[in-house]
Amino acid sequence: MEIALVILVIAVIFIVRTFKIVPQQQAWVIERLGKYDRTLTPGLKFLVPFIERVAYKHSLKEVPLDVPSQVCITKDNTQLQVDGILYFQVTDPMRASYGSSDYIVAITQLAQTTLRSVIGKMELDKTFEERDLINASVVSALDEAALTWGVKVLRYEIKDLTPPAAILHAMQAQITAEREKRALIAASEGRRQEQINIATGEREAFIARSEGEKQAEINTAQGQAAAIVAVAEATASAIRQVAAAIQSPGGDQAVQLKVAEKAVEAYAQLAQKNNTMIVPGNMSEVSGLIGTAMALIKSPTNAQR
Numbered sequence: 109m110e111i112a113l114v115i116l117v118i119a120v121i122f123i124v125r126t127f128k129i130v131p132q133q134q135a136w137v138i139e140r141l142g143k144y145d146r147t148l149t150p151g152l153k154f155l156v157p158f159i160e161r162v163a164y165k166h167s168l169k170e171v172p173l174d175v176p177s178q179v180c181i182t183k184d185n186t187q188l189q190v191d192g193i194l195y196f197q198v199t200d201p202m203r204a205s206y207g208s209s210d211y212i213v214a215i216t217q218l219a220q221t222t223l224r225s226v227i228g229k230m231e232l233d234k235t236f237e238e239r240d241l242i243n244a245s246v247v248s249a250l251d252e253a254a255l256t257w258g259v260k261v262l263r264y265e266i267k268d269l270t271p272p273a274a275i276l277h278a279m280q281a282q283i284t285a286e287r288e289k290r291a292l293i294a295a296s297e298g299r300r301q302e303q304i305n306i307a308t309g310e311r312e313a314f315i316a317r318s319e320g321e322k323q324a325e326i327n328t329a330q331g332q333a334a335a336i337v338a339v340a341e342a343t344a345s346a347i348r349q350v351a352a353a354i355q356s357p358g359g360d361q362a363v364q365l366k367v368a369e370k371a372v373e374a375y376a377q378l379a380q381k382n383n384t385m386i387v388p389g390n391m392s393e394v395s396g397l398i399g400t401a402m403a404l405i406k407s408p409t410n411a412q413r
Contacts (some may be wrong), residue, residue: 125157136192137164137199164205166198170262173212175219177268179194180227188227189270192246195262196217196254203258213272215250219264222249232271239266 130136136148140160148162155161178193185359196215208214226245229234240366243264250261252268271279353362 115138122157126155128153128155131167132260133168135199136162137166139163144202144206158330164201166201166204168198168201168284169241170195173216175216175223175264178220178224182227182230182232184231186232188232188235189268190223190227190266191221192223192264192266193271194250194264197260198258199260200258201395203256205258207257211254211259214257214288215254215259215261218253219246222246223289232275235269239269244264296409316363369381 128136128148130148133151134150138155138160140143140147140156145160160185173194173196175192175194177189180188180190194215203242204211219379223242223246226242230238230242243266246264247261250264254261268269
């Protein structure tokens with residue numbers, strides 16, 4: 109019974125050391141008699157008991173690695189507290205096992221030294237503006253060195269950049285001054301634009317008034333010109349009618365009669381408007397005018413009319 113139990117235990121140990129199940133996204137490094145033999149991929153695998161053994165187990169997933177915070181000196185001699193995180197992935201399990209005693213420590217130390225070197229080439233203001241450049245520089249340097257460790261550095265991200273309190277206060281004061289400057293510039297630009305708008309409005313109003321006055325004067329002149337033309341045309345028409353009447357039969361006698369009537373009326377008006385009686389020096393002229401008027405009235409032509 110004891111022999112059977114011993115055989116059972118030996119069989120169980122033999123089976124456990126012979127059959128291995130490798131999980132997904134893992135790689136196991138196998139050594140045969142202390143020497144690297146092969147790398148097992150996911151699935152059911154077989155080993156030679158007591159001759160082969162699993163020396164290393166590696167995860168092939170992307171691994172985030174927190175890089176410890178450190179103080180870096182910028183180009184303008186300013187201390188800067190930098191905190192970042194690194195993402196890497198094991199691509200060659202054999203090199204990851206034998207290329208470095210601890211590739212995680214190696215990557216961390218190299219990331220810190222590379223970051224100090226990159227920050228030391230930049231001024232303080234540039235470090236806040238060129239985060240992408242810093243990240244790319246660190247990844248490039250790490251990826252080149254990590255090839256011998258069987259590791260692929262995927263990306264590096266800066267989590268925080270913290271300058272000293274005095275620098276933060278100075279930066280805040282600078283930002284405040286810059287904002288006040290922008291506010292003053294904006295206010296002055298607003299006033300300038302307001303003055304421009306007022307001047308433009310006044311100029312346009314003056315132009316509009318002058319155009320209105322000009323048009324009014326033009327309209328008045330055109331009206332006066334039209335009135336003058338109308339009066340001239342009426343006068344010309346009247347003159348033409350008078351001339352036509354004079355040229356008709358009896359026209360000369362009518363003109364003489366009219367002249368005589370006007371002369372008599374003129375003498376009568378003079379007599380009415382003045383206290384002094386004005387008597388013509390030659391009374392025969394008055395009698396002649398009266399006689400001419402009476403003769404014209406009694407003439408056969410006027411009688412027929």
